Amino acid sequence: MPxxxxxxxxxxxxxxxxxxxxxYGLHQSFRNSYQMxxxxxxxxxxxxxxxxxxxxxxxxxxxxxxxxxxxxxxxxIICKPHPAVAKILKIANFDRFVTIEN
Numbered sequence: 001m002p003x004x005x006x007x008x009x010x011x012x013x014x015x016x017x018x019x020x021x022x023x024y025g026l027h028q029s030f031r032n033s034y035q036m037x038x039x040x041x042x043x044x045x046x047x048x049x050x051x052x053x054x055x056x057x058x059x060x061x062x063x064x065x066x067x068x069x070x071x072x073x074x075x076x077i078i079c080k081p082h083p084a085v086a087k088i089l090k091i092a093n094f095d096r097f098v099t100i101e102n
Contacts, residue, residue: 002026005033013043019050024057034065042074049080054088066098
């Protein structure tokens with residue numbers, strides 16, 4: 001499965017794991033993975049260590065998640081991006097919008 005997510009027991013952290021391709025085909029699954037939590041101050045962590053491809057629509061999806069999180073005082077962290085994905089994030093200057101942890 002290209003996307004799976006887990007919510008911490010206190011509903012304050014959502015870990016979204018993406019494998020293979022992160023593109024428009026995952027739009028609905030990605031959205032469903034974070035809309036299940038409606039708490040304030042949630043940290044959304046996107047693990048991209050096993051995602052080998054990311055396109056512009058995926059960048060847009062991350063920005064929509066950022067907007068969703070910030071409305072409720074939360075934040076978004078991209079964790080361990082695969083080298084190919086890290087290059088795309090760097091070209092797009094995504095470190096200016098979300099925290100990227102290598």
